[in-house]
Structure formats: C-alpha cells, structure tokens
Amino acid sequence: MKPNKLELSSVDGIQLNLEALYQIAPSCFTEVKDDKTGELRHVVNFKTLRQLLGDNAVEDADEMYQFTWPGKQEARREAARPTTKTLRPVVEDSVDWDNTQNLYIEGDNLEVLKLLQKSYMGKVKMIYIDPPYNTGNDFVYDDDFAVSQDDYDLFSGDVDELGNRYRKNTDSNGRFHSDWCSMMYPRLMVARSLLAEDGVIFISIGQGEVTNIVKECDEIFGSTNRISIVSRLMKSGGGKGQFFSPNVEYIIIYAKSISNVVGFREEISEEVIKKLYTSIETEGARKGEKYRPFGLYQSSLDARPNQRYFIECPDGSFVIPPGKTMPCSVEDGAMVYPNSDDGCWRWSRDRYLEEKANGNITFKKSDGVLVDQFGQPAKWNIYTKIWLADRQEGGATPVDLITKWENRQSAKELSELGIPFDFAKPIGLIRYLIALMPNTFNSIILDFFSGSSTTAHAVMQLNSEDGGNRKYIMVQLPEETPEDSEARKAGYDTIPEIAKERIRRAGKKIKEESPLTTQKLDTGFRVFRLADSNFEEVKKAPEEYDQSQLDLFLNNVKSDRTDLDLLFGAMLSWGVQLSLPMTSEEVDGKMIYSVNDGDLVACFADDITENIVKAMADKQPLRVLFRDSCFARDDAKINVFETLKQLLDWSEEEAIKNIKVI
Incomplete structure (x- = not known):
C-alpha cells in the first residue's frame, strides 16, 4: 500500500448534515452508486424519512409561519459549500509566535469560518460579534446570494486580491434588508458548528436589523435556545433624530444548547x-x-x-x-x-x-x-x-439593561494607546460579557467581525485580572481605512493593521500594569492571512499539457509557498488546531516539523532517507505527512509507508488513516 492524498478542502456542510441525520434516523439512509467515483455512498430515502416523521412534515402548505427573503436558499447553500482556500502564516506580523495560543486572521470571515470547522468544531465557548448595522453606509461583505451571475459581474470591479467583492449597501438599494440577511445567515450557520455544547453567542445590533437577526437566530439556533435580548445604553444625550434621539442598541444572546448552559452571574459592583x-x-x-x-x-x-x-x-x-x-x-x-x-x-x-x-x-x-x-x-x-x-x-444575577461603558469610552481607550480609530466597542463591555459566563478560564473566545480587536484586548485584560488562560481567535476582512481618516494619515491602510498594532500595544501595557506579572500571561498572537489554495489547479487532462507543464502532476505546489504554508494548510485539513506549539529538526539536511510533540509530524523535502523516516517515527506521531514530490517513484512511497507502519506498530487501516501526502 501507499499513503493516500490528504483532503484539502474545508468541511462539506451537506455531509455534516447527513452525518447528524444518520445519528438520529439511520433507517432512512440507503446506498447508491456514485456516477463519478463508482463507489457506494449513503443517501437519504425521503419516502422512509417521511414515514418516520408521520404527520409532522410539511412541504408546500398554503399557510405556514416562516421567515424568508430573496436569496435565502442560496445563502443556505453557501453555508454548506466547502472552500479550497487556505490560511497562510504571517510570522513577521505576529508576537511571540512560538508560545502564543491566540490567533489573528485576515480575510473574509465566511471563508475563514469554514476553514476553522475541522479544527475548532464544538470547541469555542463564546462568540461575540458586532456586525455591520446596515444603516445605509456600513460596509457589507462580498456575498450577494440572490443576484444572477450577470448582475454579480456588474460589481466585479470592486474586488480585493482574493476576488472578494466588497461594497456599500446603501438604503437606495431595493434589496437593502435582503442583502444584509443573506450576508449574516451563512456566517451564523457555520459559527454555530464551532460553538461548544455549552457555548453562547452574543451579537451586538442596532434597531435597523434587530428583528431580522432575531428571526435568523431563532431559525439557526432554535427559539428555545434564545437566552435574552439585552438593551444597552451606547450613549447618553444627543439631539439627533426626528422623534427620539437613538441612545440604545441591543445584544442578542443565544446558546448552542440552553440546557447545557449554567446561569450567568456578574460581579457585585x-x-x-x-x-x-x-x-x-x-x-x-x-x-x-x-x-x-x-x-x-x-x-x-x-x-x-x-x-x-x-x-x-x-x-x-x-x-x-x-x-x-x-x-x-x-x-x-x-x-x-x-x-x-x-x-x-x-x-x-x-x-x-x-x-x-x-x-x-x-x-x-x-x-x-x-x-x-x-x-x-x-x-x-x-x-x-x-x-x-x-x-x-x-455572583449576582445580571439585569437585561446595561448602562455602563458607553461607546465614547472606547475612543479614549484607543487614544491612550496612540491608536486613531472610532466606533469601537468599550473594553469593559466585552470583558463584562465574558465574565458573565462561568467556567471560561481555559476557553476559546471567537470574534469574526473583530474590527479594532476590542475582544482580544478584553480577553487579555480579564486574564490579567483573574489569572485565566482564555484564548482568542480574531477574524477581520482587510477593509481599507478611509483615505481622509486619521488612521490613514497615521499609516494604517487597513483595519487589520490597526487591530494588530492595538493588540501589540495593549498586551505590552497590560503586562506592565498586571498584578500577575509573575505568572505566564499570553499577550502574543499568531497572524494568518486568507489566501487561495497552496496548490495549482490541474483541470486539464494530461494529454492537453505540453511537456513543460507535465511537472504540475508531480509537483503542483505554488512557487511562492513555504513549508509553513503547507504545514498549516495540512493542519486545517486534518483538524489540528492552529495555536499548537511546534518544533523543527534537521536530519540528513532535511527539515522535519513536529506539531504539539507528535500530533502531526511532517517532512516536505525531496529524497526522503531512511534516517528521516526513523527520526519521524521516533516522535511517536499521531499523523504523518509528506509532499508527493518527496518520492521519485511509487515504490519509494510504498517503502516509506511500510516502514512507518512497522516502526509505529500500526495496522494497515491505521496506517492508511494516519499517513498522508499532499
């Protein structure tokens, strides 16, 4: 036998749904032959499923309660659609790369969330997001699921280097609310899969879309898992508005499974x-x-x-x-x-x-x-x-009205760090929300509309106060700062540049002021950037290539990609967390990488020697990874496979599962 290829796409949402349904109702599944592969695969027999549901099923009732908008069906399909993109490490932008467990990721959050599914599914204790409020001026992400391809192409000039379209969603748009709903729906669907069974999501939202976000969350998380709709005083005073001066926003709170969530408690002031x-x-x-x-x-x-x-x-x-x-x-x-x-x-x-x-x-x-x-x-x-x-x-039971931490406090907080940025959330608010949840000391906190990274700042601040080991994952689209803004004048061309510098300065300040300086306080972060696949697309048949192009079949890795690019891409594909520590060792002039003391051991060099294979086996790995180009011939690949199987005492099935090539 020889090692199989590692699957390089993200989770297939449809397959996840099938697996969940199979756990509940295996009898409604049957096998059919796949026309493409010739192999048998499981499919749902809807007739049997209907029989299991009895009268509790509906397809086209004349009247039924539902929440819909133009583009919802495509938004749902997009949530399930896998991506072939990857995350490239940016070591030079990171802080304490070797030791930190925090992540900062630049890129469209829908793509990033999909990429994180294999590694972080069911592992995130808390999500906080502050999405665009859809006021007619706010930034809206690239997906517009209701438009035709021709209409989509009309916007093709507004794209970034990855092909993501981004534009303003103005109130003159006839699909003003539909576009916003289509943007949020798939992100919430994928985010739910990342939540732990006792996990909770907090969503800050204004009046414009509060009813729509509640309906979306009722559908995605289930109305029985709605914890609360909290009112928050975002500012006091002001003379704007025809009837009322807007001073209040909302925080919508849902559980993954409310029966698993312990009641919230707040500190006594x-x-x-x-x-x-x-x-x-x-x-x-x-x-x-x-x-x-x-x-x-x-x-x-x-x-x-x-x-x-x-x-x-x-x-x-x-x-x-x-x-x-x-x-x-x-x-x-x-x-x-x-x-x-x-x-x-x-x-x-x-x-x-x-x-x-x-x-x-x-x-x-x-x-x-x-x-x-x-x-x-x-x-x-x-x-x-x-x-x-x-x-x-x-602790005390919190009330559903938050009157502290007005938004204007955030400008002062950023000013103290020398960061020019408006409209951030106050640190105290996010710290308060995290502290409401019990048992978060060693949890992962995710914010995929992270802006200036107030959430990262709040996590570090709370850890410094109570000795916690909370980790954060920040995700932010590389949105450009306005040309005439103070941020642009200060040299910050994008929001991620502001956020990364804020985390650096905040971490340094917290360490200097923290009473827990004798303890290990993680103020570092690993930076990753969303990118196209590490591999060239090979879509033609071999006979369509000329002789100079045939090496794509042997080595289809893009020329600008490094060993670290390949390693982290494989970690995403194999479900290994990106924050794990790693080491490297040189054997026979070739580099061997080990993630978390053997969770994944990899070598991407050409001409793998017997000494390299033995050194990799000595690390007692759970997974072993090579490049396909490491082997000049198939017999060399088979020899390595058999050697590792013998050295690690793996069965044929274990070896096939644990040894892969890319």
Whole structure:
C-alpha cells in the first residue's frame, strides 16, 4: 500500500448534515452508486424519512409561519459549500509566535469560518460579534446570494486580491434588508458548528436589523435556545433624530444548547457594596465580614401554614408577621395558622433555627412592620444576613439593561494607546460579557467581525485580572481605512493593521500594569492571512499539457509557498488546531516539523532517507505527512509507508488513516 492524498478542502456542510441525520434516523439512509467515483455512498430515502416523521412534515402548505427573503436558499447553500482556500502564516506580523495560543486572521470571515470547522468544531465557548448595522453606509461583505451571475459581474470591479467583492449597501438599494440577511445567515450557520455544547453567542445590533437577526437566530439556533435580548445604553444625550434621539442598541444572546448552559452571574459592583453591604459582623467565626441585612418577613409571599410562628426577641418579647387573629400569651416557636391575608416568614421554623445557630440572624429596633403577641406594633424587626463574601463568590444575577461603558469610552481607550480609530466597542463591555459566563478560564473566545480587536484586548485584560488562560481567535476582512481618516494619515491602510498594532500595544501595557506579572500571561498572537489554495489547479487532462507543464502532476505546489504554508494548510485539513506549539529538526539536511510533540509530524523535502523516516517515527506521531514530490517513484512511497507502519506498530487501516501526502 501507499499513503493516500490528504483532503484539502474545508468541511462539506451537506455531509455534516447527513452525518447528524444518520445519528438520529439511520433507517432512512440507503446506498447508491456514485456516477463519478463508482463507489457506494449513503443517501437519504425521503419516502422512509417521511414515514418516520408521520404527520409532522410539511412541504408546500398554503399557510405556514416562516421567515424568508430573496436569496435565502442560496445563502443556505453557501453555508454548506466547502472552500479550497487556505490560511497562510504571517510570522513577521505576529508576537511571540512560538508560545502564543491566540490567533489573528485576515480575510473574509465566511471563508475563514469554514476553514476553522475541522479544527475548532464544538470547541469555542463564546462568540461575540458586532456586525455591520446596515444603516445605509456600513460596509457589507462580498456575498450577494440572490443576484444572477450577470448582475454579480456588474460589481466585479470592486474586488480585493482574493476576488472578494466588497461594497456599500446603501438604503437606495431595493434589496437593502435582503442583502444584509443573506450576508449574516451563512456566517451564523457555520459559527454555530464551532460553538461548544455549552457555548453562547452574543451579537451586538442596532434597531435597523434587530428583528431580522432575531428571526435568523431563532431559525439557526432554535427559539428555545434564545437566552435574552439585552438593551444597552451606547450613549447618553444627543439631539439627533426626528422623534427620539437613538441612545440604545441591543445584544442578542443565544446558546448552542440552553440546557447545557449554567446561569450567568456578574460581579457585585463597588457601588452596590457601598450602598447595601453596610453592616459588619462583630463576633463569631465571621467577625469583621460585611453583610447586608434582609428582612425575614415578606408580605408578598403567600401565607404558608408552617411559616407563621412567634420568634422571641432579645428583650423577651415575641414577634410575628401581622395577621388578624393573635393570642394573648405565647411562647417562642408557637405556631399560628394563617388566614389567606396573613403574613408569614420567608423560612420555616426549622430553617430559621438552623440559620440562627449559624449566626445568620440579627435583631434590630423595629419600624413597626411586625406585631407582638398582643397585636401591637413590635419593638423589633428580624433580619437574615446576606454575606458579601458569599455573594461575591457566587455572583449576582445580571439585569437585561446595561448602562455602563458607553461607546465614547472606547475612543479614549484607543487614544491612550496612540491608536486613531472610532466606533469601537468599550473594553469593559466585552470583558463584562465574558465574565458573565462561568467556567471560561481555559476557553476559546471567537470574534469574526473583530474590527479594532476590542475582544482580544478584553480577553487579555480579564486574564490579567483573574489569572485565566482564555484564548482568542480574531477574524477581520482587510477593509481599507478611509483615505481622509486619521488612521490613514497615521499609516494604517487597513483595519487589520490597526487591530494588530492595538493588540501589540495593549498586551505590552497590560503586562506592565498586571498584578500577575509573575505568572505566564499570553499577550502574543499568531497572524494568518486568507489566501487561495497552496496548490495549482490541474483541470486539464494530461494529454492537453505540453511537456513543460507535465511537472504540475508531480509537483503542483505554488512557487511562492513555504513549508509553513503547507504545514498549516495540512493542519486545517486534518483538524489540528492552529495555536499548537511546534518544533523543527534537521536530519540528513532535511527539515522535519513536529506539531504539539507528535500530533502531526511532517517532512516536505525531496529524497526522503531512511534516517528521516526513523527520526519521524521516533516522535511517536499521531499523523504523518509528506509532499508527493518527496518520492521519485511509487515504490519509494510504498517503502516509506511500510516502514512507518512497522516502526509505529500500526495496522494497515491505521496506517492508511494516519499517513498522508499532499
């Protein structure tokens, strides 16, 4: 046997859907012969699937609830369509390349998300995006799925070096909302596949498309997985607007699977601490701790038979929540069965005694809320102690209105770094959203509309404060800065140039100011740039080529591509994460690369020797990769295959799976 070719395209979304359906309903699948390959493949028998669904299926009902727009079908197809593009490493733009686990990727985010699927599917804990708000001026990405090819060609002058079309989506466009929906839909579909089962996506959005993004997310994530629609004060004041001055935007929040998501908790602010946690314990095990007194009596609760009883106060008197019938003589704990309009305590008698024994009850002079055994206003009130330390550990439930971190703060934050850029999100807002989610310490945070990379800044800032090891992936189209902008005057021709410099300066500043400087704080990032395939397209039949072109069949790697280009392209194709550490070793004058101590071992040099093969096997690799041109003849390829199989004690099936060529 000889090693097979490595599949170089991204995930096929249709195949993913088939695999998911097969897990649920394998009986609706059958086999047919593929006309192109001659091999058998699985296909869906719709008749059987319909039988499984019974009456719960619909095709062309006259009336049914649905959200649609011109171009939706093509947008859905585009989400499933694989890409043959790749990501090229840009070491010279990176910081701490060898050690960092953070990624910054330049390129159209739809293509990039597809490329990340094999390596990061189900591994991203949180996604935050701040997409274009579609105001009539905002940048819109290159895909316009509803137009014909002829119409598409009309825009062919507005392309970048990769062939991506980009233009403004003005409000004079008759397909103003449809274009925006078609741009967002496939990106959200692919992004969902990257989320972990307990993952959450946060989407900042303005009023213009809030209803459409909610409908899209209800369809893609499921309406039952909608966590909230949060209002956010983006600015205060202002005199613009005919009826209202726009001061509010929204954050739409969805879970991959809401049943797997632990409730959000926020930090208790200093303002709340100063206002509510005003008491300090004077004795016992919690002496010196702050607490908040909270009344044991609550009139808003329904009267409960076991939660209305007398409590003895420090002066020997007895108190009880107010009610109609009161006996003249009682003792501590005497039960009074309430009428429907009688008050009661929040806790049962047993719970009260337990909390009192633990020092969680306090008595204070009364304001007349409670009554004594004679039905008169009591001299005491009874409070439970809500300990600040306990609340800080568990956090507080956030409200769905965010009033901090107005947008204008971001201009100051960037100005302090010497970066000229407007309209970024404040660091505090993104930091707050990340901190809401529990168990993110070692998680991956993704932002695929990353702009100036506020999200990367916020991740580093939060890590510096709590010792976390969160990693980020930033994706941004190389949009040019306006010619007359301060950014262009300062030498920043594109948004990624601004973002990369911001991360560099922010990381340096955070390290200088961080109280955790003795710990390892990752402020580096690996830069990648979206590019066409590393390989020349060979579409003609061999007889159509002249003699000078026949070497394309032996070596179809583009002349400007390096070993690192090939290595990272293979990592994407094989599902190996781009942030993993790597080493290189020279044997017999040829370079051997090892990713994450053997996750992938590769050699792309010509004339592979026996020493090279043995050195690769010594690393106990999980995967082995060569260039096809490493071997002068097929018999050399077969010999290497058999040698590795023997040295690594792999079965034939394991060797076929783990040894590949490109």
